[in-house]
Amino acid sequence: MRHGGGPSPAPPAALDPGVVDRLQDNLLSWYAAHRRELPWRATTDPWAILVSEIMLQQTQVSRVLPKYSAFLDRFPTAARLAAAPLPDVLAVWLGLGYNNRAVRLKRCAEAATDGLPSDLEGLRALPGVGPYTARAVLIFAANADLAAVDANVRRVLTHELDLPHDLSPTALQSTAEAVLPHGRSRDWHNALMDYGSLVLTSQATGIVPLTRQSPFAGSHRQRRARLLRLLLEHGPQSWTGAAAALELSLRDCRKVAESLAADGLVVLHDDRVTLRS
Numbered sequence: 001m002r003h004g005g006g007p008s009p010a011p012p013a014a015l016d017p018g019v020v021d022r023l024q025d026n027l028l029s030w031y032a033a034h035r036r037e038l039p040w041r042a043t044t045d046p047w048a049i050l051v052s053e054i055m056l057q058q059t060q061v062s063r064v065l066p067k068y069s070a071f072l073d074r075f076p077t078a079a080r081l082a083a084a085p086l087p088d089v090l091a092v093w094l095g096l097g098y099n100n101r102a103v104r105l106k107r108c109a110e111a112a113t114d115g116l117p118s119d120l121e122g123l124r125a126l127p128g129v130g131p132y133t134a135r136a137v138l139i140f141a142a143n144a145d146l147a148a149v150d151a152n153v154r155r156v157l158t159h160e161l162d163l164p165h166d167l168s169p170t171a172l173q174s175t176a177e178a179v180l181p182h183g184r185s186r187d188w189h190n191a192l193m194d195y196g197s198l199v200l201t202s203q204a205t206g207i208v209p210l211t212r213q214s215p216f217a218g219s220h221r222q223r224r225a226r227l228l229r230l231l232l233e234h235g236p237q238s239w240t241g242a243a244a245a246l247e248l249s250l251r252d253c254r255k256v257a258e259s260l261a262a263d264g265l266v267v268l269h270d271d272r273v274t275l276r277s
Contacts, residue, residue, distance in 0.1 A: 015161065015178055023160055024181045024188070031191030034198065036061075039068060041190060046116040046141040047078050053133050054105050058098060061197070067096045078116065081109035087275045090265070091232055097221070099228055100263035104128035118142070136189070143186045147176035152196025153189070155207045159200050165207055223248065223256045227273075228265060236274040 038061065040052035051071060055064045074092050075081035081089065086106065093102040107127035116137065117123050123134035135148035149157075149172055157175060158165060167175075181188050202208050223246060230237060230245050237245070243253035257273045260266040267274050 015175070019161070020179050023179060027156075027160075027191045027195055028181070028184070028187060030199075031187060031194060034194065035190065036194055036198075039065070040140070044141050046118075046137050047076075048072055049137050049140045050108065050116060050129075050133070051075075051105065053136050054101050055096060057101060057133075059096060063096060067093070075109075078109040079113040081106055082113045085277055086265075087232065087277065090228065090275070094229060094232060097225065099225070099265060101128075103264045120146075139185045139189055143183075145180065145182050145185055147173065147180045147185075148189060149173055149176050150193070151209050153192045155202065155205060156192050156196045156200050158207050159205045220256070220259070223252075224260055227253075227256050227260065228275075231266065231273065231275045236272050238272050242273055 040049055043049065052064070052068055055068055055071070071092050075084060075089070084106070086103070089102050089106050090099060093099055104127055108129060111126050117125070118138075120134050120138065123129055123137055124131065132148050132150060135144075135146045136150075138144035139146055139148055149169070153176060154172060157163060157172065157179070158167065161175065161179075163172070163175065200207075226246055227242060230242065239250055239253065242257070243250045246253055246256065248256070254268075257266055257268055261268050264276060267276050
């Protein structure tokens with residue numbers, strides 16, 4: 001691993017076909033024996049897969065499982081979510097964290113009430129859908145021959161192929177495409193993710209995420225979650241009431257509310273804060 005000077009921009013030298021074959025055989029064989037049975041793997045519905053991908057961003061599988069089923073029971077299609085009031089959406093999402101994801105998902109639904117696009121360009125045009133998520137939807141819905149790199153995929157490929165830990169995203173994407181077993185993209189990515197989650201963890205490999213999440217307790221994120229829950233459970237709050245409930249100064253309470261307003265979750269008034277309808 002290089003130190004300093006930014007990430008390594010260049011992809012590694014051409015991979016030995018024998019190394020690629022062994023990696024594919026080993027991972028797919030391991031996956032056949034140890035695969036996790038997860039509800040989003042039992043569907044090829046692009047909407048259900050998009051919901052799972054948004055929920056799984058920065059959130060553990062164990063926390064997503066109960067919320068995923070509840071969310072799809074309430075909003076089984078993009079059209080149903082698009083038509084729902086935002087407070088109803090947030091009430092189902094509450095407890096999963098990063099509540100602005102619910103807003104992004106609703107905006108996606110509003111842009112795709114007739115169904116999600118079936119191509120990368122169309123998916124990327126949806127609000128808040130990045131390159132990884134667009135690729136993941138096509139991989140898991142249609143078994144598309146695409147490569148998608150998340151933290152687990154990065155860690156497994158870096159470890160198994162002895163890549164620099166600071167390899168640039170572009171170079172890593174090229175490597176992921178080079179080792180993709182065509183015709184088995186869905187199984188391949190599930191295998192990479194399971195192996196990274198269960199075997200080649202950050203602790204086991206020393207390969208840490210490029211960005212680290214700060215502790216939740218006492219954080220700005222926790223304050224946001226508490227204010228949002230307060231508004232969902234008790235309705236509009238005066239500034240003094242909200243500050244008292246959060247045990248914050250008026251100034252700090254307003255900062256929390258302003259960040260929620262910037263994400264389209266609440267509306268600020270002179271005398272109170274309310275959920276966006």
